[in-house]
């Protein structure tokens with residue numbers, strides 16, 4: 001019999017990581033524990049540079065478990 005595996009949210013390690021990157025000059029906010037810091041960084045960067053495109057990167061983690 002083959003063991004079934006499922007992919008589940010990993011609650012044992014790091015929580016999600018949020019980051020924003022400018023698509024014009026590739027400057028970045030750096031990683032943060034929530035969305036607020038990167039958003040504030042992007043708005044400040046837009047005001048200072050007039051760069052208006054941003055890539056929002058959210059990294060979260062999964063853990064594979066044997067179902068039986």
Ligand SMILES: [Zn+2]
Pocket residue numbers: 022023024025026027045049051
């Ligand atoms: Zn920029």
